[in-house]
Amino acid sequence: EVxxxxxxxxxVWPGGSLRLSCAASGFTFGDFTMHWVRQVPGxxxxxxxxISWDSGNTDYADSVKGRFTISRDNRKNTLYxxxxxxxxxDTALYYCTKDIDGWYGFDYWGQGTLVTVxx
Amino acid sequence: SSELIQDPAVSVALGQTVRITCQGDSLRSxxxxxxxxxxxxxxxLVIYGKNTRPSGIPDRFSGSYSGNTASLTITGAQAExxxxxxxxxxxxxxxxxxxxxxxKVTVL
Numbered sequence: 013e014v015x016x017x018x019x020x021x022x023x024v025w026p027g028g029s030l031r032l033s034c035a036a037s038g039f040t041f042g043d044f045t046m047h048w049v050r051q052v053p054g055x056x057x058x059x060x061x062x063i064s065w066d067s068g069n070t071d072y073a074d075s076v077k078g079r080f081t082i083s084r085d086n087r088k089n090t091l092y093x094x095x096x097x098x099x100x101x102d103t104a105l106y107y108c109t110k111d112i113d114g115w116y117g118f119d120y121w122g123q124g125t126l127v128t129v130x131x
Numbered sequence: 132s133s134e135l136i137q138d139p140a141v142s143v144a145l146g147q148t149v150r151i152t153c154q155g156d157s158l159r160s161x162x163x164x165x166x167x168x169x170x171x172x173x174x175x176l177v178i179y180g181k182n183t184r185p186s187g188i189p190d191r192f193s194g195s196y197s198g199n200t201a202s203l204t205i206t207g208a209q210a211e212x213x214x215x216x217x218x219x220x221x222x223x224x225x226x227x228x229x230x231x232x233x234x235k236v237t238v239l
Contacts, residue, residue, distance in 0.1 A: 059228035117164025
């Protein structure tokens, strides 16, 4: 059974930093592109970032580029999102998602970790 | 603002058919995927590619395309299909992913 378990969320001041983690199990983690998707409570979904299976390709939404860094450790089956210079607009539930190999989309999602940026 | 536009809300009578649309120029080049999200839950993939259902998704869910519009059809809607539905695909540049604005489906 595929499982994605996010952690690391919490409350932080504007300008602060947080590092999210996503522990993956139930599939060969190192074979797949992984993504972060976020959702402001009560609002829609926003794609945030992706990282290819070998970390050779990363990409970011314009709203987070230059502030967030995605990475992975295939030995530990773990995905990360380093979030720096956080803004109040980054407040959201952050989901770790697995890429549908060969297609555009996400076939497995974690339950999310909540990030609150507030003064 | 999203490059994939969905109607904010639709309603359907129990057992009837409802079509949810997702409009955007990128859909002329890229397939969409569709997600169902119920309150307090993570999104669930229901359709991807041309018209593929993941294992466990009922066959009353189907996908189709016409021009710049992708559609998700629920044939014989059930009470448990009441949820928010989002489409997703590449953006017009092809570099990033983008979600639709979301459609709230109410089953009457």
